Amino acid sequence: MPTREELAETVRTVISDVLGTEPDEVQERTSLAEDYGIDSLELMEIGARLERTLQLRIELTDLTLARDVGHAIDLLTTRLGGAG
Incomplete structure (x- = not known):
């Protein structure tokens, strides 16, 4: 499993x-919605690429509920079993 830093x-x-x-x-404190105006298609693309890279099922709500990039990393760390 990757460490939190690797993730x-x-x-x-x-x-x-x-x-x-x-x-x-x-x-870590970058908000994709506020800082980049990310749309749902871009968010889905990020999710799909992370699923392939991490070989992990990611729910879209995991990404949409994340306040910022650091929060998303924390959610993924939890999904991966608390690595790091």
């Missing part, structure tokens, strides 16, 4: 790929 790097990379930004622009 955070994966999440930031996937988000930046979908949004066309650099991974270091996506921080």
Whole structure:
């Protein structure tokens, strides 16, 4: 299982790929809705890429309920069994 730090790097990379930004622009406190105006299709793409990368079923509500990137990472860490 990945550590939280490894998971955070994966999440930031996937988000930046979908949004066309650099991974270091996506921080723990980044709100995808407020900072990037992300739409539901982009969110679904991020979810699908994370599912493939992590080999984990991710519910869309896990991503929509996340306040920011750090919260999403925490939710995924929990889903992966508390890694890190």
